[in-house]
Amino acid sequence: VSGTRNFTPWTYWRLRLDETDVEDPCPLEDLGAVAEWRERAHARLEALLAPWPRAVPPDLEIGEAETLEPGVTSRRVVFDVEAHMSVPARLLVPAERSEPGPAVLAIHGHGLDKDALCGDDGGDPLRREAIESNNGAYALALARAGYVVLAADLRTFGERADRMLPPVDPHDENAEIARHHLDCDYNLVCASLLGEHPLTQNLWDLRRCLEVLSDHPLVDATRIGVAGWSYGGALALFLAAIDERVRAAVVSCYFSSLRASHALPWNICGSQMLPGLLRQLEHVDLAALVAPRALLVESAQSDYMFPADVARREFARLVPLYEHLGAPDALVHDVFDGPHRWNGAAVDPFLARTL
Numbered sequence: 134v135s136g137t138r139n140f141t142p143w144t145y146w147r148l149r150l151d152e153t154d155v156e157d158p159c160p161l162e163d164l165g166a167v168a169e170w171r172e173r174a175h176a177r178l179e180a181l182l183a184p185w186p187r188a189v190p191p192d193l194e195i196g197e198a199e200t201l202e203p204g205v206t207s208r209r210v211v212f213d214v215e216a217h218m219s220v221p222a223r224l225l226v227p228a229e230r231s232e233p234g235p236a237v238l239a240i241h242g243h244g245l246d247k248d249a250l251c252g253d254d255g256g257d258p259l260r261r262e263a264i265e266s267n268n269g270a271y272a273l274a275l276a277r278a279g280y281v282v283l284a285a286d287l288r289t290f291g292e293r294a295d296r297m298l299p300p301v302d303p304h305d306e307n308a309e310i311a312r313h314h315l316d317c318d319y320n321l322v323c324a325s326l327l328g329e330h331p332l333t334q335n336l337w338d339l340r341r342c343l344e345v346l347s348d349h350p351l352v353d354a355t356r357i358g359v360a361g362w363s364y365g366g367a368l369a370l371f372l373a374a375i376d377e378r379v380r381a382a383v384v385s386c387y388f389s390s391l392r393a394s395h396a397l398p399w400n401i402c403g404s405q406m407l408p409g410l411l412r413q414l415e416h417v418d419l420a421a422l423v424a425p426r427a428l429l430v431e432s433a434q435s436d437y438m439f440p441a442d443v444a445r446r447e448f449a450r451l452v453p454l455y456e457h458l459g460a461p462d463a464l465v466h467d468v469f470d471g472p473h474r475w476n477g478a479a480v481d482p483f484l485a486r487t488l
């Protein structure tokens with residue numbers, strides 16, 4: 134009798150995923166072949182993401198300006214993205230902004246929302262702790278630095294949360310994670326019934342956010358960046374890969390590899406997946422689709438979800454590509470001491486140069 138039989142899916146999937154390779158990876162060791170690869174890879178990414186939702190007129194509503202803090206105003210923004218779905222967001226404008234200039238679309242991490250991005254804890258000390266421990270108020274930090282910033286709730290978070298589980302003990306971090314994952318799981322189940330993907334739907338919403346920013350009188354549509362941490366970093370990387378309107382991307386605590394980031398049971402949820410993705414495009418391949426546009430990767434030394442050593446190895450492979458494309462300064466890696474959280478130390482100089 135074999136002593137190596139396995140009966141459980143988790144072990145089964147570890148073994149299956151470990152023996153699966155990207156079938157047509159970016160030829161980073163043969164840079165002359167990259168141009169043709171990019172066309173193939175871009176078509177593959179479009180095919181993986183399909184079908185996209187059907188567009189509707191946004192019917193944009195912009196609320197009254199409130200002072201978020203001295204020097205930064207916040208407005209509530211709501212718009213339609215498809216039949217039966219609208220997006221709530223916050224638009225931050227630095228008080229000194231008087232003519233069109235650079236803007237950033239800020240994307241929140243898993244379990245957080247647009248208000249956390251703006252440093253708004255709603256008077257809840259637990260939320261304050263969550264925002265501070267993740268250094269998560271980076272929409273506010275970007276507005277302080279002079280950027281017009283749009284921060285939207287992703288599907289199943291903030292005002293868009295279904296809350297399929299009854300309220301859990303807010304001090305029980307694992308219960309909170311389970312609650313968010315159930316919302317994502319149910320969203321994935323329903324999307325799968327129609328052959329659609331939550332990742333595509335969130336990217337669709339974020340692309341509409343780019344249009345809201347582009348149309349704003351104080352935004353130069355050629356100077357728009359994206360910035361996201363963790364789950365928001367995943368969406369920032371995909372968005373920059375698929376949409377050339379993104380001039381600069383800050384991808385914090387995500388870039389490493391699909392394989393490495395799947396080594397924890399609850400790390401990645403169905404909202405971040407596309408069927409067959411691992412055979413088609415790794416993180417480094419998505420980054421190669423962003424090149425030569427500006428890309429700042431943040432990696433935490435103590436990030437056990439998106440390991441820094443994997444990030445370093447994969448990032449190093451991108452350096453010759455950016456040099457080959459004549460944009461060596463557009464690629465920056467900030468590896469910082471600490472756990473899985475937004476860092477921000479390299480963001481201001483990076484965006485000042487590239488936006």
Ligand SMILES: [Zn+2]
Nearest residue numbers: 314317402404
């Ligand atoms: Zn999720």
